[in-house]
Amino acid sequence: MTSADFADRGETDAITTFTEDWQRCLRGELIEPPPIAEYVPDGIQVRLAVLTDLVRIDLRHRWDRAGLGKRITEYRKEFPEVENSPELVDLISEEFLARRRYGPLELEEFLTEYPELAQEVRARLTEFAEEGDTAADTERAAALVADLTPGRRIDDFDLITDLGAGTLGRVFLARQRSMQRLVAVRLSAGRAASGHSMAQLDHPHLVRVFDQRLVTDTPVSAPAAAASARLVYMQYLPGGTAAGVLAQRRQGTPADGGTLLLRAIDTAMEAKGEIRPTDSSVRAEIAALSWPETVAWIGRRLADALDYAARRSVLHLDIKPANVLFTAEGIPKLADFAVRAAAPRSIANPIAVDPDSLPYRSPEQLAELLDPAASAPGPRSDIYSLGALLWELLTGAVPFDDPPMPADPDARAETFVTMVRLREQGITDATLARLPPDTPSTLRRVLLECLQADPHRRWRNGAELAAQLDLCLDARARELVDPAPTSLAYRSRSWLIAILGLCVGVPNVLASIYNINLNQSLIIDRMSVADQERFATVGLVNNLIAFPIAGLLLLFLTRRPLTIGFRLARGREYSPRTLAAARRDTLHMGDWAVWVPFGFWMVAGVGWPLGLAFSGVDLPRQTFLHFFAAQVVCAAIALAYPFFPIMIFAVRSIYPQLLVRGGIGAEDERQLRKVAERGNFYLGVAASVPLLGVASATFVDAADLDLVIVPVRILSVGGILAFVLTYRLFRMLEADLLALARAIPQRNR
Structure with missing residues (x-):
């Protein structure tokens, strides 16, 4: 990338950021208008050009608000280099137009403030100066516009067809001779035109205005008097209005x-x-x-x-x-x-x-x-x-x-x-x-x-x-965002904690049952009564510590999704930044709901045997391996199955409440697509659960296989059935996420 490319990008970023911050000020998100000095780049090549545009934007916005108006004289004192701007005369002219918009202001009175540039500014403002327009001038201009007919030539344009008339003048389909192209030409008496504002805009859904000019002609109805009218020529669109x-x-x-x-x-x-x-x-x-x-x-x-x-x-x-x-x-x-x-x-x-x-x-x-x-x-x-x-x-x-x-x-x-x-x-x-x-x-x-x-x-x-x-x-997206009041997705919004508790709790309870049965037959039944009591005590202490911490941690991580949607439904307003954070957190609810229990299962796989050892229980190495292998299987169950039901619930019941508040953009689309990608990992974990169950059985002595064969069979068959269900949920979630991602607009579309 060349230095010129960097300069262009810096200029665009500065002007765009300044404009956006002014809009935030107008919305009341900023108390004071943004100071120009913080947006002017240091580069000599672009500083003056950017400064000129920033002054122009600041000038317009300030004169649109009572008490904030600022004159070019003040900008010149604050930024001396404005004196060297080739657009200084234009800036002064824009100040005149902005000030006159809110009250009477004589041109000559205004020009006394800029005596050294009075002649140039007067020439620039001639076409806008109401003071020089007389009723006779307006009547002659109106007569000129009224007398125009298809077939006539005016300035560089051959009028072909009359396209209509309104309060702003008459519009013709015309051929521009110099460019050999069809254009729409609007002619009006007075200053009713938008050329200066529109000529700077280039967007696929804006009518392209090429330029405007004053034209002079002799109307048929008043041959003794020449008249001037304003001509704006623009892109011709044949499809009507x-x-x-x-x-x-x-x-x-x-x-x-x-x-x-x-x-x-x-x-x-x-x-x-x-x-x-x-x-x-x-x-x-x-x-x-x-x-x-x-x-x-x-x-x-x-x-x-x-x-x-x-x-x-x-x-x-x-x-x-x-x-x-x-x-x-x-x-x-x-x-x-x-x-x-x-x-x-x-x-x-x-x-x-x-x-x-x-x-x-x-x-x-x-x-x-x-x-x-x-x-x-x-x-x-x-x-x-x-x-x-x-x-x-x-x-x-x-x-x-x-x-x-x-x-x-x-x-x-x-x-x-x-x-x-x-x-x-x-x-x-x-x-x-x-x-x-x-x-x-x-x-x-x-x-x-x-x-x-x-x-x-x-x-x-x-x-x-x-x-x-x-x-x-997008039919699927709108059904997700605005579900019918009778739908399950809509009614479930009031059951957030209960549904999330079930999604997390059921797989972990099933994993606990598997773990208890396996440990009972391989470890606990072979302990002395005293050791069994110590095992139960360590387990109780472990659960009393782990479950509350895990629950509080999950509530803390999901605090925004659980509370903001509820408050929005009751009229509470939030800033775009807070809503964006809530949308991001909502799309991570499934991850937190599986990784927190996964971590606690894995910690328990090491902490529980160590606790037993400290309490005086002597565990053989093989017993430790049995216990840890069972914990890994339980951790995999906790990691695989809650993710998809939680994310489907989040995407269908929680996320839409945040999406309808606005402020969505490319980052939201990226986050949605990332969730779809992460779903592939969790689907793979779900497929591995039956294999892990079989693998854990390899740590068991041949004489003890009869003790674990039933739990392993149940785990394998149940894991296969759970994978089929998980795959269906994965496809549903993927379709929902991609539908929402498609509905998020990009500026280059």
Whole structure:
């Protein structure tokens, strides 16, 4: 790896870590914002570039929180090298946009703070300066956009087909002459664009924005006046939007499954004269899904896109059907990031109260319209909006029956209050009744968590939501995670200690019976009465010490799995780190339950004879070997058989309660697969138990074989039957583990 590779990796790690720590601060997990100085690398090659990006991220987040705003002047004092950044003018421009978002700020007044760069900053901000926009300018720009028709050329683009219009302007299918490619072009009057935010994002489930520019033309309706409009050109997707999917959902039936989505896409493509693809593996995958699975399939990809953008400090804040586009194969992509964030937040603003967007707004977004001084929405606001959209796709209706929006801005406040109250009341029984009959309980739970009125009770980020939606797409995984209330896996959650006690106790009790019978015939019956009393005393002392210590040790090792799931069910909240530790401990319960007894059996195999020797009992060497060989067989029984029933119980009853709280990732998948690998070892031990029983008989004198033949036969036959049962349990556990591992998303999927 070259030094440049190391530099690139260091830059990415620093920026990613800083962004994640800022998100933790916004979630309340950190009291103070992360200090930039702790994230800037030492390398001269990358320090300035990383510092510039860190300042940009810090600036945005600080101005999103009252009382934390920081000016570029302060950053320049703290980090003098910022003066040499080639992006200094851009940073100052971003400060202006961030400050003006929360209150009136004249451009010329702002520029007095940076007199040496005023000319460059003014040029950079010309396209954003509302102060220079007059009503006449806006009218001329609107006339330009309204007069555009297919067949015209504007700038570098030949307009081919009108794809639609909305509050943000008009969208055309166009051919970009310089690149000889088809693109979607949106033209708007004013600043309603997302080019700067979107052009920096590159993700398979985000519409790729190439660039934006101001274009000047002479409208037909006003030939005497030139006008400027904003042009954003982006990836062209022929499959229509989620609005078309909703139209098909309301006309058709959820029994159509994934073909309903494909039908909506084909209808949109036919309207544009496009030809649907053939031999598409993606379309074949969609066609095989039920409708709830199709909704989860769409949502999983959009959630991953939201997580990607949020980790780069970009929020959407306007998720709605028109902003979810589809490729010809059916792959969903999000469009129009950060458009609403740039719009003034006022109930008099037509963009802010767009009726197409309001049904999907989170309670905090609606509250912000009532009080612009309220805290700005965070990433969990997008989680809410995506949940509302997925609910509508699933049922054909929005989750809340909002009142109509009055035209008079003065009368809107009461309507917004009603909308907030409806969301705080939650999903009603009548709304739940609209869910299709085949809706998995996992999907129902996931969407209800998205629609929590309190942001802190929603999924923390898009990655968590994507992980939960992945569970919905695996039938075995979702049955494990969300078992029916009448199922044994669900009801057994209240019997944790009793079930674990049986799983550990029964094999060890059987081993003890074998051990007692063997020792009775080979050792105890040949002792004097006094020695038999000493043997019983040593055994009693051994058991009084060993059993309590083993029990307490097992309870200590399994304390998290035994307590956290119980408390979660009663409303207790835990940090992601604690939940991760509980999941890890749950997957080691089987190991602890076998290795602790195994260790005590082996220690007893040496300690018991030594105790007898110290008590005055003279044991022949052959007797010692008999005793130790029997202990080894018992230890093998304790090691082989409890593991699988305990792990099946843990994976089906304990682990799912921890999995549904989110925060799962690649480490959880690795741990699940490790358990499956360890199962092979325990299966081998189970197969060796009958062989060990036979091997132990070889230490017995030929004259004593009649004394041990019956226990050995019982052990051999019972061991073979137990192995068959153990193998069945092994296959069940392996299937459960692999199902859960498949459902854990990776960022590169």
